[in-house]
Amino acid sequence: MLCEICGEEEASNTCRLCGRRVCGKHYNFNQNICRICEEALCSVCGRNLSIGYCKICGRIICEDCSVELSIVEYVCIDCYRKTIGSL
Ligand SMILES: [Zn+2]
Ligand SMILES: [Zn+2]
Ligand SMILES: [Zn+2]
Ligand SMILES: [Zn+2]
Structure with a gap:
């Protein structure tokens, strides 16, 4: 083969x-x-296949490493901690 x-x-x-x-x-x-x-691997953990892009940094992220802002918008956990998480 x-x-x-x-x-x-x-x-x-x-x-x-x-x-x-x-x-x-x-x-x-x-x-x-x-x-x-x-x-297609997640840029954050490098283990799982990505499901979408981070809205802030543009990296591809998997389900485990993303935080869902809405049905179509995701941010990675790094950006989430840096921005939204610290508000
Ligand atoms: Zn080949
Ligand atoms: Zn493969
Ligand atoms: Zn990941
Ligand atoms: Zn990000």
């Missing part, structure tokens, strides 16, 4: 998040995830 990202190299690794089979070039061995999931 070939890598599901490049389609060229032998896929010897499986992403723990999306289940894609990928080659060594498209795999993050530290986190056991593929490059696509790596790019």
